[in-house]
Amino acid sequence: MLEIDRLTRRFGDSVAVDAISFGVPGGQLTGFVGGNGAGKTTTMRMIMGVLASHGGEIRWQGRPVTAVDRRGFGYMPEERGLYPKQPVLDQLIYLARLQGRDAASAKTAAAGLLERFSLADRSSDKLESLSLGNQQRVQIAAAVIAEPDVLILDEPFSGLDPIAVDSMVDLLREYTNRGVPVLFSSHQLDLVERLCDQLIILNRGRIVAQGTADDLRNTGTTRHRLVLDGDASWLREVPGLTVVEHNGSSALLELTGATTDQVLAEALRRGGVRELSEVAPSISDIYREVSA
Numbered sequence: 001m002l003e004i005d006r007l008t009r010r011f012g013d014s015v016a017v018d019a020i021s022f023g024v025p026g027g028q029l030t031g032f033v034g035g036n037g038a039g040k041t042t043t044m045r046m047i048m049g050v051l052a053s054h055g056g057e058i059r060w061q062g063r064p065v066t067a068v069d070r071r072g073f074g075y076m077p078e079e080r081g082l083y084p085k086q087p088v089l090d091q092l093i094y095l096a097r098l099q100g101r102d103a104a105s106a107k108t109a110a111a112g113l114l115e116r117f118s119l120a121d122r123s124s125d126k127l128e129s130l131s132l133g134n135q136q137r138v139q140i141a142a143a144v145i146a147e148p149d150v151l152i153l154d155e156p157f158s159g160l161d162p163i164a165v166d167s168m169v170d171l172l173r174e175y176t177n178r179g180v181p182v183l184f185s186s187h188q189l190d191l192v193e194r195l196c197d198q199l200i201i202l203n204r205g206r207i208v209a210q211g212t213a214d215d216l217r218n219t220g221t222t223r224h225r226l227v228l229d230g231d232a233s234w235l236r237e238v239p240g241l242t243v244v245e246h247n248g249s250s251a252l253l254e255l256t257g258a259t260t261d262q263v264l265a266e267a268l269r270r271g272g273v274r275e276l277s278e279v280a281p282s283i284s285d286i287y288r289e290v291s292a
């Protein structure tokens with residue numbers, strides 16, 4: 001378990017990360033979401049020790065993390081970090097050797113990862129000659145080449161095509177199945193909702209929501225879909241509800257005082273009702289609610 005305890009970082013007078021606490025349990029995929037400038041990258045940099053913290057503690061397996069522990073952490077930084085002018089395979093072999101592998105096993109591991117990401121035929125090409133998505137795949141390979149104990153990935157899915165997203169997902173699952181804690185940031189909320197065991201939503205340096213997707217959905221506002229025979233625009237005049245969306249005979253409602261029975265009775269009085277159903281909030285809805 002990786003534990004973040006009241007972690008804080010300032011830049012000048014502004015507090016980029018404000019005493020945040022959360023755990024990244026082994027075997028779980030934890031998604032880190034938040035708008036631009038929310039503090040995700042800053043937090044990940046502090047976890048990796050590439051940026052000093054101004055307060056709080058990071059613990060790995062119950063004690064303060066050390067430089068030696070961090071050598072076993074795989075990291076994909078936001079600024080990426082491989083050499084554009086070096087051949088892809090050589091860079092991965094170099095990284096594997098830095099982790100103490102012998103030449104033969106470093107080459108096997110590097111070639112295996114390139115194969116897995118369908119890049120075997122680009123092994124001797126310079127990184128910069130690959131498309132951005134393929135460069136991204138190599139960066140991911142670099143983060144996992146040493147078979148890390150912890151994985152910290154800053155936007156690993158950005159720029160990936162759907163096939164590459166699937167191989168990335170398989171890879172992350174492989175690590176969580178081995179018991180590795182995985183923390184990744186993303187702006188792709190649908191993906192985060194689908195994948196993560198736990199979500200952490202950050203806003204202006206603070207955690208504003210945390211839990212499983214179901215936990216978060218339960219805290220969000222439930223809405224109602226009402227589909228009528230005729231036009232639904234009269235709903236805008238009804239007290240005790242807000243029309244969130246209106247399209248012809250269909251409306252998405254937030255009840256702010258009115259009950260479903262009252263809405264149904266009024267709708268029936270005005271004509272036919274085809275549907276009245278509860279709509280659970282999506283993670284995007286919750287994200288908007290807590291980040292407002």
Ligand SMILES: Nc1ncnc2c1ncn2[C@@H]1O[C@H](COP(=O)(O)OP(=O)(O)OP(=O)(O)O)[C@@H](O)[C@H]1O
Nearest residue numbers: 011015016034035036037038039040041042043078
């Ligand atoms: N080196 C730095 N010097 C000054 N301010 C910084 C520095 N790094 C980050 N910040 C500030 O800290 C805040 C958090 O930035 P951070 O990059 O951690 O956000 P983020 O959640 O990763 O955003 P994004 O989704 O845009 O990558 C921002 O206000 C940013 O401007």
